[in-house]
Each structure stands twice: as structure tokens, then as C-alpha cells.
Amino acid sequence: MQQRTNDEWLADLGAIGPAREDAIADLRPILLDGLRRGLTNWVNTSGPEFAPMAEDFVQEALLKILANLETFAGRSKFTTWAHKITVRVALTELRRKRWQDRSLDDMLSAESPFSRSFAADTPTPERATERTEMMAHLEQIITEELTDKQREAMLLVPIGGMPMSEAADRMGMKRNALYKLLHDARLRVKKRLEEDGLSAESILATFR
């Protein structure tokens, strides 16, 4: 395999003909090997199902790499940049697989902590009332401060634990747009909690 500088990678992958084919043939095993070493906490990288899955990820990543060569800013090694794109493809797909059995409607109804009754595990009736009132107050803040879309995002991501890339996909948005939507939502709720004299600590203390 030919060792290349960043400029040589860009020149070869941007060329027409055999130079480009050779560069792709050299980059592919680098990316496959990267996934094998990088994804150990996500999948069994020594299992038989790993190789075909990784081939698919790398194939999709190569198309993105070739289509976006001009966006490489040269602040890292070219191979690190190419690994970054491959990792994004792989994790987006792995998250999708992990969450494929969860329907959006189920998430939106089941994940809400506001519908839960705390009466059963509460030592005194006064404490139960306090908890119920705190939950109602929080639900009121969320209803009053947030748009439907912001509320849906809050239920899916911070409350439901759904990864942003997956929630964005389900909501028909780009991940970056979802981050911004959630940021606005978090900021609104934070300000309202401050106005109402509540802190995360004081709210959680009601339930401990």
C-alpha cells in the first residue's frame, strides 16, 4: 500500500482513472480496519456478521468522502477525517438498528414521567401530594413554555433517552436542527424554572 500525504490523498482521490481507483483501493482497508478497532464497544467486531456490515458502512462512507473532498480543511490527517465520516455512517445505522422496535407513538405516551403516580412508593400522604403537585407544576411549565415540536423532542431525547440522530430521523429533521430546537427548549424551561424559584436539586429533593 502506498503511503500518502494529505495532498496526495486529495490529488489521487480527485483524479480520473487508475490513480483514483488505486487510492480508493488503499483507503478502503484503512477504514475497515478502523471500524474493527473503533466499534468494539458497540458490536462484536470478531463475529461473522461484522465484516459484511462494515463493508456496507465503508461503501457508503466512501461515496460521502469522494463527494465532499473539497470540505476537508487539512487540520487533521486525511485518514482521520475519512474515519470521522465512516464512524458517523456506522453509528447512525447502529443506533437505527437498536431503536427500530420502538415506535414514536409509544415513546411519546410511555416515556412521559408526568403521567406516573408516586402515591404507592411515598411514605406519607403529604409527601404524595407534594410530589403530585411538583409533577403537575413541571408539566405545566413544559406545556406553557414549549411548542408541540419542542415538547416532542424533549420527551424523545433527554427524557426518553433516544439518540439525537434517531430522534431527528423520526421527526423528519436534520440532527443539527434538532440540537438547536432542543437548545431553545432547554433554555426556555431553564429560565422559567428560575422565575418560579425552582432548581434541579430542589425538584429532585421532592422525590428522594
Place this chain on the structure above:
Amino acid sequence: MDEQLLPALQRLENMLNMITATEEDECDCAYVDDVMDEIAELMAQGVDIAPLMPAVYHHLQLCDCCHAEVDVLLNILESAETNTTP
């Protein structure tokens, strides 16, 4: 499927922690994506990015996706140092 259903209180706590950590100005996923290869190389060299790029560090505390991607990238770079492949 059920192990993904965190207890109600833990979900509430997750939300409150994210709200508490919220800042007026935060960088977004697109910005972090642009610098991710660069910061992963710095981290692989042992550089603490918290004082160097506080906004990126803050984003990584709040964004599970970018955080996971940096972790995997770092894993690739760090394991390459004991390996012959780049």
C-alpha cells in the same frame, strides 16, 4: 426493549441535568462535526480539550451522538498507535 425504559425518575433527572447545564450560547452539531477529526487527534495526544475548546467540550457533555462519535474516533486513533495500520 425494556432495558431501554429507564425508571421515570431517572428520566426526569436526565432532563433536569441537561436543563441545568444549558447555556445561552452553545455550539451545534455541525460545528463540532467540522472540528471532530482535529479534536480527536489532540485528545489522542493527551491534550485536555476542556480549557482549549470549552464550547466544544460543553457540547460533548450535552450531545450523546457527537460524544459517541468522538469516543469511537479516539478509539481508532489510540489503537492505531500500537498497530501498524494508520
